[in-house]
Amino acid sequence: MAGRKQFDVDEALRRAMHVFWRWGYSEASIDRLTEGTGLGRSSLYGTFGDKSALFRKSLQRYAQTYHPLYDQALSGPHPSPSAVVAAYLQVTLNRIADPAVPDGCLLTVSATQLPALDAESQAMVRAMIGGLRSMLEQALLAAGADGQEASELALCTLATNKSLAVLSRAGFSNDDLATVAAAAARIPGSPHPGLGRAQDPRDS
Template identity: 90%
Template sequence: MHVFWRWGYSEASIDRLTEGTGLGRSSLYGTFGDKSTLFRKSLERYAQTYHPRYDRALSGPHPSPSAVVAAYLRVTLNRIADPTVPDGCLLTVSAAQFPALDAEGQAMVRAMIDGVRAMLEQALLAAGADGQEAAELALCTLATNKSLAVLSRAGFSNEDLETVAAAAARVPGKPSGGSSSRAVGLPGHN
């Protein structure tokens, strides 16, 4: 898992994988079959390790949608600050290398991201957001999570990452005057 997390699927060579697992090439192939299967097993392990932490953080009750965002991003910041794991996020690294994955790997990465988004949306609804607001905030929070992972890999300080997370937790709330894309005048949405 850590080899794919550190290097991404494309750069996780068989040599790096054998070194990371402590298995010889024949044992690696005998146990997992191929690199793609090992990658999917690594994603499963990642989900088993980290998704329960997000589940607990989102279980609430939360007094507001902002509190949901803050709780979710706190788990992200704690994972990023953990010195025993690579910087960033295995799911983010995998999404960034989406074209290099086989169809099964792509489907798994997308399903995991969609699952996190749905988990966020349900927590936001439970905290009082309406349907549209919950959908928008879930997507925005997911994007913030992924950007925190990228920024951490680029060497941004924990203080910078805390600033991003705190600002994201202040954002929740309906924009005045229509949908958020029109409110900020994004190209193609006017």
């Protein structure tokens, strides 16, 4: 039928997400996006709009893929704030260890390139980070932290999460990253609940 798309739109979006994830918005050129998705420029623009629109769709796809994992990990019940921190960072370690995706975190690399984004994309990045912080605060409160402790630990945990993403892109080993995460889980003063190196999906 005339006008019918002859490609998998969802798969093309997943590949575009990986291009932005690997290169960041600034270096994700249209040539890299067409090469990464396998689409011509006209198909790319006709399906997703301009580069900024495609970026926002990719960021939304990233959130839809990974944020439910954090939500599930934080749903508890958790015996202590330390356990909340550990559960959150374990999701990060698992994603970083996945060989099927780029190193780091799309949200983190996007935050580092905020000045290159348009206003709508900047607002989207900030809102997503704020949503994760709020999610952490609620879980910490449920695990017994008081209001100030929950606010401080949520911010510290979020910062550790972003640090792990940066360190992974710099080539730090999974063991090094697990050490950072385990140290962060000890901050509330309780023994950390066994944070360890993430399992490589190829071993399962």
